Amino acid sequence: MVSRFRNSAPEADTVSLEHYAERAGAAWACSYSTSAEYDAALIAERRAAGVYGPRRARRQLFMTLAGVAAGVGTVALLIAAFT
Numbered sequence: 001m002v003s004r005f006r007n008s009a010p011e012a013d014t015v016s017l018e019h020y021a022e023r024a025g026a027a028w029a030c031s032y033s034t035s036a037e038y039d040a041a042l043i044a045e046r047r048a049a050g051v052y053g054p055r056r057a058r059r060q061l062f063m064t065l066a067g068v069a070a071g072v073g074t075v076a077l078l079i080a081a082f083t
Contacts, residue, residue: 032038046052 030038032041
């Protein structure tokens with residue numbers, strides 16, 4: 001009687017192990033193909049939630065224009081000094 005159960009058990013174990021392996025693979029599956037894609041989605045979600053605060057486009061534009069103006073002024077002074 002013991003031998004009869006032992007012969008059928010390996011097949012059942014194999015089938016159940018395959019089933020559990022498929023379920024475990026589905027649990028580990030990720031909807032993102034790369035880490036860069038995951039990071040981009042995470043940052044977009046956090047921006048939408050307001051984690052990073054307001055964007056400072058005007059401040060950056062002002063600083064860029066101030067830097068360009070300082071550069072142009074420096075070049076104008078150098079030209080005036082050597083002519």
